[in-house]
Amino acid sequence: MSALAHRPLGGRILTKPVFILGFFVLLGAYFIARRFIFGLGDVSHMSNGYPLGVWVAIDVVVGTAFGCGGYAMALLIYIFNRNTYHPLMRPALLGGVFGYTLAGLAVMIDLGRYWNAFNLLMPWYAQLNSVIFEVALCVMAYTTVLWIEFWPVFLERMPPAFKQRFNLEKFQAFLKRYMFVFIGLGVLLPTMHQSSLGSVLLVMGSKLSPLWYTAWLPLLFLISALTMGYSVVLLESTLVSRAFRLPSESALLTPLSRIVAGLLALFLLIRFGALLAGGHLNLVFAGDRLSSLFLIETALFLAPLFILASPGGRGSQRWRFLAAVSLLAGGSLYRINAYLMAVDPGNGWVYFPSAPELMITVGVVCLEIMLYLFFIKTLPILHGSANQSHGRLL
Template identity: 40%
Template sequence: MTQTSERPLGGTMLTRGGKFVLFLAALGFAFVAVRLVTGLGAVTALNDGYPWGLWKPLNVVTFTGVGAGALGLALVTYVANRGRHHPLVRSAVLTGAIAYTLAGFSVLVDLGRWWTVWALFVPPWWNLSSVLLEVALCVMAYCAVLWIEVVPALLERWQARPAGALRRIADRALPFFRAAFPFVVALAIVLPFMHQSSLGSLFLATPTKLHPLWYSGWLPALFLDSCLVMGFGAVIVVDTLTHLAYRRTRDTRLLATLSVVLAALALVFVALRLADVAASGAIVSVRGWRGVLFLVEMGLFAYPAIRLLGRRYREDEGRLFWAAELAVLGGALYRFDTYLAAFTPGAGWTYFPSVGELLFSVGLGAAGVAMYVAVARALPILSGVRGAPITAPPPGSAVRVSA
């Protein structure tokens, strides 16, 4: 395995762009403060027909899909043994940890009785027949696993300090993390497989409320596939943006090879979706505004996938970035449609998000950006940053420090 080459970005968050992002995050959290005091009804448009509103489709289901890049790279780097993709791993893990943390926070905020969330940690009170229970437990466990994978970066930072207590802690803890790493990776693969498929399983119980173009026995597989497409796309998008913003050096060929996997998964999604729609007879339902949404979804998956099969296309940085953006958007739209646009609770129910809900979602996304930049500035997360590596493995070590 190769030597770690990640390095902190350094610098301050209080740039012009950083201040704007922090301002948006502050607006979102101001909404949280009002919501926790006044209740959901006073500041949201949620109702009994649409009790999840914008919150679950965007803040939870889409955010965790974006964070699935950590799962995708775990499969490529450790299961397929493509070790040369290590330079992308830490950024993907940090993105996943932040996305899942924000999704969990959103769930806490939109709970009607948020002060009783502690009951989730009391097994005798669990509803063992609930799919949501499995999703909640797996998401919490996976969030913890992702942050554990970030810990080696913190320890490396401490190890680079002058002699002292933090350095001694790092010297003792890093060997433990190296030994435990295979088990952590195993959990980091199993847990998202469980809860991402369960996010689709939720709607198997709603055959009369979900539009025929979205209702399918393949919902668990489609949600799992779409999260991997989104995850690989997000890895490419984040790597490109950090490259442009911080003038990092990088190997575009690594992203190009990932894009081939993205394209294959996207084509599998399209083939499975079209075959299922044709077999079920739902093809006759491709009409109206929901039919348009279905066709847009298919286009957002199929177009970038087909273009990425061309070597010249995927090795062009601008086109690769554009294709990755479309892939992320396609996965997000599919999940958003399943949870909201294609869902009909019954006659008389309507929903449009309030200004407060929109501000909260924007603020949540801004908080995620701020967290990523802050951690990347402080810890060795990104490769290709100018300067020498923050640490090097001990002489003769065959184990890579980075998670």
């Protein structure tokens, strides 16, 4: 494991896709500035009935699930001792760093009285009976842990003279010696807050449709986070290898796909079992808006299950890619539905995101993609000789 070599991908930084992404980042930054200058009402359609809008539902609830690639791979490599997957660890960790950091940015944009955010760290303001308080602390702690886990990448890139001048060699030795502590926290903390994202919905009671409401929500959210994390690894590896004409990592991705299929089957079994046990299975075919959303979700989950469960499907790069896209779409829709679409707060409250709200979310996503491209080109993220590019550079 220690002998695994990583090198920067190299290539031009300022390319046409980067300029396109940068335009949307600047557009999102403009609306973020308006939000902080003129308040939430200037850019958002959130209300007392719908206090959680797309910034939470997409940027946080979905975004952190997309950022669970590092968590999912750490669980597989360090807990279940599957070291053969270690070449996939750093790209997955990088996705986690950006997924959680930018989710934190979205929370700061979403907070009404954002200047009081530091109160979260004050013991006398602690709400020990609040699930959201636990989620906030865990996400904050895990984001810190992710950056600490990622620090060896920066240290490897620094010239020896620079590290010696600022005495960073001791810090590097410290990280190497005690990294197991941060890896342990990096497995514990997402397990806690991803399941707690499901627990948050339990307090909604009858406001959440029975098609989504179940006592098994914490477990369902945890399993969905793992499946989405592994799917991000499949998607990222395929996109990078195709975009930069790198050798395929099918030898690792094919057995990983079998793990994804198993988790997905478990998710569907628990979900339909909960519906059957609660006597709500008939709602699946009610023919209304919610049943249609449920059936779309289910189709998006079943398609990758059949693909990845078959040897031909998981062994094909194209089919793996399509399965990952479908699973991520299904997981995203599941979480958006549970937090927004399937919620009825009563009293005639309605919610549809404003254009500025959506543009801020688009800007955050584009910023993540830009930073990802910049990091893999300038830092030792990709492993071995696989990062010798012979094609176009994004």
